[in-house]
Amino acid sequence: MTNTYHHGNLRSSLIEAGIELINKEGEKKLSLRKVAKMCGVSQTAPYSHFQSKEDLLDAMKNYVIDQFMEALERGIHSYENQKNPKVLIEMGKSYVLFFIQNPKYFPFLFSEPCMKVNLCIDGDDSNNFPPFQLLKSIVFRIFGDAGMTKEEMEDTIISLWATVHGLASIATMKNVYYDKDWEKKIEDIIWNK
């Protein structure tokens, strides 16, 4: 049939076209009208699937977060013994590496984050930013039975996240010049903790 009025897959197409634009030109140059045109659809068609531009951006972020979580979990499962503290190092490496491989995702995810992050040790995790929730659960799994106090675990969690997140931030800043191999340097630094 030659029906071109209904796209069929517009919602996910818009998300993927949007992410393509993010990787090409960054969030600042992304416009709803461009994304719509990429999908061969009128300017206002997206409003059948998203309340606003911000709403589409949130959906795109969730799409990226899913990929991010998969990368983190691949790193974590490189050790069979899930109580080996080395899994934290692998997670950290995966964290930084994901953004080195997808530099545009870092400012996109973290400039105006779409999700809540609860740092409190006994805080509600059900709506927590998934990567952070994952870090929290792993620290608990490794150190919870090992006599570490809650306060020490909280310090560990925040410190780990700060270091790794800071490394990712530096490694992906487009104005940072560094002539050596980031991956190696990051491994060095994470190991020396």
Added chain:
Amino acid sequence: MTNTYHHGNLRSSLIEAGIELINKEGEKKLSLRKVAKMCGVSQTAPYSHFQSKEDLLDAMKNYVIDQFMEALERGIHSYENQKNPKVLIEMGKSYVLFFIQNPKYFPFLFSEPCMKVNLCIDGDDSNNFPPFQLLKSIVFRIFGDAGMTKEEMEDTIISLWATVHGLASIATMKNVYYDKDWEKKIEDIIWNK
């Protein structure tokens, strides 16, 4: 005289009005026209002083960087012995504290930075991002004569910056919930390095 045609101070007024807007509503809601209106001047008047909106934003960032540098230097000089490694901790605390006190400045300065950062140990520092140049020079001053290799110093510099920058990033994310005292937690974490 009743001359209101020439503003007299427009360039700096635009910068300050722009920063006021950043603090009120963030960079995303800042428009050239709003800033111009705040200064009681027409939409295109800013073009006599800045080539583009981006150009004004860069000037605003440099204005903020000056304040930032002052805060860092106040922290550094809390010890008279400038070779005491504790000055690095004071610098780190000042770094994070500056952004806790001015949360909107963090995404503003680092989302699309206006200056180059050269991480290479022997790199050219003349055009380097001033706060980073400062960190580099202090690490050199403290550890340069103390038998530390260049490679170790580079590790130290990147690691310090990553940790402190990561802490600032976390502490200022508007979606991060944390019910305790950030300043104390940051002190804990920086000291435990």
Added chain:
DNA sequence: TTTAAATCTTAACAGTGTCAAGTTTAATTT
């Protein structure tokens, strides 16, 4: 088969950055 709902369309609105051309004031030269 009619009705309702979902998905799309065009037309229009106010707001944006920026250019072009002209006006007013200040500075410089004669």
Added chain:
DNA sequence: AAATTAAACTTGACACTGTTAAGATTTAAA
């Protein structure tokens, strides 16, 4: 002191933006 030039501003216009309103087309439900 007068004339000229340059700097700092103005209005008007352009293409682009997010978003709303009202209507058209297709699919799903009754």
